[in-house]
Amino acid sequence: MKYTPRLPRTNVNVSPGSPLKDLLLMLTAATAIMVGIYIALGFAVDALAPRISYETELSIGRFMGRHPILKDAKPAPQDIQELAETIRTQSTDIPFPVQVSIRQDPQVNAFALPGGRIVLTSGILEAIESQNELAFILGHELGHIAHRDHLRALGRGLVLLTLSSLVLESGDSSGANLGKMVVLTELTFTRRQETLADEAGQDALMTVFGHVTGPEQVFSHFAKLADTNYLTRFALTHPETQARIRHLKDRALANGFPSRALVPLHPEPLPAA
Amino acid sequence: MFPDYYFFLILLAVGYVTGTFFERRHFRSLERRERATMHLPIVGGKALPFDPDMAEAVAVVSGSAVISVDYFKRFLAWLKNFFGGRIKSYETLLDRARREAMLRMKELVPDADFIVGVRIETSSISKSQKNSGVSCVEAVAYGTAIRLRK
Numbered sequence: 032m033k034y035t036p037r038l039p040r041t042n043v044n045v046s047p048g049s050p051l052k053d054l055l056l057m058l059t060a061a062t063a064i065m066v067g068i069y070i071a072l073g074f075a076v077d078a079l080a081p082r083i084s085y086e087t088e089l090s091i092g093r094f095m096g097r098h099p100i101l102k103d104a105k106p107a108p109q110d111i112q113e114l115a116e117t118i119r120t121q122s123t124d125i126p127f128p129v130q131v132s133i134r135q136d137p138q139v140n141a142f143a144l145p146g147g148r149i150v151l152t153s154g155i156l157e158a159i160e161s162q163n164e165l166a167f168i169l170g171h172e173l174g175h176i177a178h179r180d181h182l183r184a185l186g187r188g189l190v191l192l193t194l195s196s197l198v199l200e201s202g203d204s205s206g207a208n209l210g211k212m213v214v215l216t217e218l219t220f221t222r223r224q225e226t227l228a229d230e231a232g233q234d235a236l237m238t239v240f241g242h243v244t245g246p247e248q249v250f251s252h253f254a255k256l257a258d259t260n261y262l263t264r265f266a267l268t269h270p271e272t273q274a275r276i277r278h279l280k281d282r283a284l285a286n287g288f289p290s291r292a293l294v295p296l297h298p299e300p301l302p303a304a
Numbered sequence: 305m306f307p308d309y310y311f312f313l314i315l316l317a318v319g320y321v322t323g324t325f326f327e328r329r330h331f332r333s334l335e336r337r338e339r340a341t342m343h344l345p346i347v348g349g350k351a352l353p354f355d356p357d358m359a360e361a362v363a364v365v366s367g368s369a370v371i372s373v374d375y376f377k378r379f380l381a382w383l384k385n386f387f388g389g390r391i392k393s394y395e396t397l398l399d400r401a402r403r404e405a406m407l408r409m410k411e412l413v414p415d416a417d418f419i420v421g422v423r424i425e426t427s428s429i430s431k432s433q434k435n436s437g438v439s440c441v442e443a444v445a446y447g448t449a450i451r452l453r454k
Contacts, residue, residue, distance in 0.1 A: 036342040038335070044399040046392045050380055051320070053392060057383040 065194055076186030080179045085126050088182060092146015104150055107131035114162070114239070115149065115169045122170065122238040123177045123231065131169070139252060141168050143175040145185055158252040161293035163245030167232040174231025180224045222271060226278060233279055233288070242291040243283045247276055319375030327396060334403050341410045346447065347420045354418065360453045365419065366446035367408030370429060371401045373439050394441075398426065401443035413449040422447035 083091075106112070115131050129147040136152040143149055149172045159165055175181055220228070229246065236243045250272055283290070347353055373381075377393035384391045402424055410419065423446055430439035 034345045036345075038338055038342060042399065044402075045395050046390050048392065050376070050393050054376075054380055054383070057380075057387060061383065061386060 069190060069194060072190040073187050076190060077183055080182040080186055083179065083182055088179075089127055089146050091182075091185075092144070092148065101132060101134070101144070101148070101150065104132035104134040107133050107151065111151075111165065111169075114166060115173070117239060118166060118170050118235040119173055122235045123173050125173065125177050129173065129176070141172050143172040143181045145181055147176060149173070149176075155252075159249065159296070161245065161248065161295055163236060163240055163293045164249045164252075165296065166235055166239050167245045167249055169232075170235025171228045171232035173235065174228035175220065175224070177231060178224065178227055180220050180228065183224075184220060225271075226275060229275055229279055230282060233282060237288055240291075240294065241289070243279070243288040244290045244293055246279050248293070250276055315375045316379060319377070319379075323374035323376055327400070330400055330404075334400065334407065337407050337411070338403070341407065341414075344410050344413075344416060345418055346406070346410070346422045347418060348422050350421075352420060354450075354452060358452045359450050361451040363413065363416075363449045364446065365409050365412050365416075365449045366444060367405045367410070367412060368442060368444040369401050369404035369408060370440050370442045371397050371404070373397060373441075378439065397441055398443070401426065401441050402445070405443040405445040409445045409447065413451075415451060416449040417452045418450045419447040420450060 107115075111131050111133075115129050119125050119129055125147065127147050129149055131149045131151065133156065134150050134152050137154045138152050139154045139158050140152045141150065141155055149169065151168065155168065156165075159168070232246065233243050236245055282288075345353075373394070377397065380393040381391045384393075405424065406422075409422075413419070425444045425446075427442050427444075428439065429442055
């Protein structure tokens, strides 16, 4: 037998094709799957959140402990606390007491957290001028609590956190950073949720004052502060804000809710900081 | 959070650029050296292709090569874990290791006429700490080199 030295013409042991193309394809597929899971679990959260009992919500609130937003927050003055309780007992069916806290923050904003906690920024308290506006804001946030919007948002946040830790491995720093991001995303609500919370706020005004003046003033305070913050400006020039005001007006007209003069706030509602 | 991602992307890019560069260079070197040593036949079968009395010198020879995975290859393989299929990024790695090991064995005995009973074995060298630590592959080729009486 004669040996004829020859090298193989092609390398059968290495698959042809660019690894970059492979990477792109797999990343796209992985992203699509993750987004699909997120959307599916989001629907599951929306279906489950209204079924969570108030006792469970309270224990979730305790379990979560001190929310980062509560970090530099102080309990609200007695009159605000009492107003919130009045609205809760007369205008909603939330069976547990709510606690209002005030956060030192120049931004004009308010939040609802699981376990019946409402956080107002010192910015929003400085901006408003009447009891009615305060009642509308509290009623709006209580509406979110009554409609379990904060639980939905929390659930979605948890889904996002779980998925991200699945991908990025739990415990590493990017996972922790994503966790912080979740805290922010859990405080945003959909347009429909906001509309329903606005209606709850209007009901609260009707219960406490017998008329529904106030929401427009609240929205106008956002407008005055329009140049302070990009996000606020966005929120106000947004057609949604106008749509929300219009919706409340239409609703007042349809239900025959009257409009009367505003009740000014007590002088100095906040203890001098 | 952004610095973390930048870090990851930089590692990925560095892994891809340097990995591809060294891999291409290695493949070129393999081809050149294979051409230079292809006159020496390597035999895997059990029957000797010559009369045993003709053997003048006999030696056990072996060659081994360790090739490391780069960040890009590892990430690609990790992604492949979800979907299944051929891990192309590791195929080149193993191909390089096997051919390099075989070449080193041949280069050890330039004046041999045959290497018989040749086997190739592969093992992975890795610390099993999850996703950290070294991961690379080793290929060992061994056989019996024979020089015939002229």
